[in-house]
Amino acid sequence: MDHASFIIGSWVLTFASVIGYAVYVIRRGRELSKNATSEEMPWT
Amino acid sequence: MSTVSQRRRVAVAVARKDLTIEWNSRILVNQVAPFAAIVMVLFAFALDNDGILQRVAPGLVWLATLFSMLVVIQRTFAVESADGALDALRVAGVDPSAIFAGKSLALMVQLFALELLLVGTAVVLYGVNMTLVGFAEALVTLLAATVGLACVGTLYGGLAGGARGRETLLPLLLLPVVAPVLIGATRATEAAFGSGGTKVSEGWPWIVLLLVFAVIFAAVGSVAFGPLVDE
């Protein structure tokens, strides 16, 4: 494959940013929900 | 609900108040204008070439205008928030669109004076030659661009002005929005200055763009100013 570094780089960058953000969101949610009452979490 | 004439009176009163404060403190003359002038001199240092300076003079005039405008806007809203004057006006039931019109009007006057000075500086420092028609076009450009800039500036200045730590927000919000003004005004001024061999007649379509921008943001501002500044 030509230009492998650029292509793989694009894919890695895309997935790394998405996964990083997803992990941040999940962690934040877990942390905040520790002390939350169930009426503050209507989705449960 | 206030009538049109009431609103006009409020707008004029607000504008007059702002201009009186400015007249008494002379911040524009003593601080902002020298700042704008030194920016123009610094551009000359940075570019260091008479030919290039002449070519890019219109762009530099408008960049210097935008940067000085940030300072002026911060000043007009610092005056309001220092003693909660804007909140007091809102609590008193004054129509926010009238306050918006008044503050924009005062800002227009100050910006116009500043732009005249900057164009003068460009003529003197960068060796710009203008024809009579070109001068007329430059004046129309200044007027059209000033209305748009003042309306957007008042709208976002109201949001970013005042309370703690919001000053840094204004450039971030304002500069992307005024990009069309920078593009339109620079091209129109290029035509007026005749820089790079552009003809005077090439400037008028850009002035139409400036006018469209001014109309849109005058309308948006008078609707959105209330909800944005309300605390």
Added chain:
Amino acid sequence: MNSAVTTPRGTGTRNTRILGVLTIILMVLLTFCGLIFSGEDINQGSTVRIMYVHVPSIWVAYLAFGMTALCSAIYLSGRNRSLIWDRFSGAAGEIGVLFVAVSLVTGSLWGRLTWGTYWVWDARLTSTAFLFITYIGYLAVRRLGGTHRQRARRSAVLALIAILEIPLVHFSVNVWRTLHQKASVADPNAKVALDGLMLFSLFLGLIAFTMLFAWLVIHRQRSLALEDAVADRGLDAAIEARREEATN
């Protein structure tokens, strides 16, 4: 798995977990299709493989900003002004900024290979950069402080102004370029001939990224709700403490 459902902690539910697993499966499939199975493009060569992540990211960004505007309009027009719409706007705005950033970087990598430079002053590129900065400003306004309702109204109005501003910026940048651009670079809008598997990869990417967006926006909205709840609780506690002070 079961215990996680019965004692719910965090922002996930059974449905979002199903959505998440499906998204991961599609992403893995996309990686195989895009990087290994699909062939090279006649014009772009192997650089077309960047497109399978670039196009879906900018699609998600547009989708997100559209959702920000729509939810802001719903918030402002609704009679009860439910804060859920504000939080959906905020979540979508944040995700949109992330994906614009990703697509700007992957796009410029593609541009380096295809055009020879990372950046060209093309109208579409330039206004995408403006889009990025505009929504960074939107997120900054959301963090200004004040009550939730103040934040909601301010940012909703700003999101609607942004929707007005974007076409104006795009139009003027477009005119600026077409009048000034003497040398023409490769047209990024040029149609490329796509064979079956390439087209399939592109569609797969769009579907996978849309599902990813849905998953992210649901979770982010919920965690924003929790943030709001924490802020409220802090306020209640402060008022309670003051009351104690006053009575003692």
